[in-house]
Amino acid sequence: MTYLLLCAGFLAAAAAILAIAVTRTKDRGAVVTRWAGAVALAAVVVLLLTAVFDNLMIAVGLFAYKPEHISGILIGRAPIEDFAYPLAAMLLLPALWLLIRPRDRRHHGS
Numbered sequence: 001m002t003y004l005l006l007c008a009g010f011l012a013a014a015a016a017i018l019a020i021a022v023t024r025t026k027d028r029g030a031v032v033t034r035w036a037g038a039v040a041l042a043a044v045v046v047l048l049l050t051a052v053f054d055n056l057m058i059a060v061g062l063f064a065y066k067p068e069h070i071s072g073i074l075i076g077r078a079p080i081e082d083f084a085y086p087l088a089a090m091l092l093l094p095a096l097w098l099l100i101r102p103r104d105r106r107h108h109g110s
Helices: 003-024 028-059 080-100
Strands: none
Touching (some): 003 028, 028 080
C-alpha cells in the first residue's frame, strides 16, 4: 500500500464527517461564511509549518520514506503525502466542533 492511498482514506473520512456535520447544522450558510476564512488561514499556517518542519526532520535524518511507497511529488524533501494529515485535521476539527456544540444556544448560555 502506498502512503498516497492511505492518505486518501484519511482525507475521505474527514471530508465525509465534515459533510455530515454541515448537513446537520441549521444555519449552514452562516457557519460556512463565519468559519471559512478562519479555517483557510489556519490551514495555510499549518501547511506552512508542516513544510518547514517536515523538511528539517527529513534533512537531519529523523525519518525517511521508501521511494516505492510515495508518489514522488515533493515539496522540498517532504513528499506531498505528508500534507494530507494536517489537511485532514483542518477538515475534521471544525466538523467535530459542529457535531458536539449545543444545538440550542438559548438553553446553554453560549
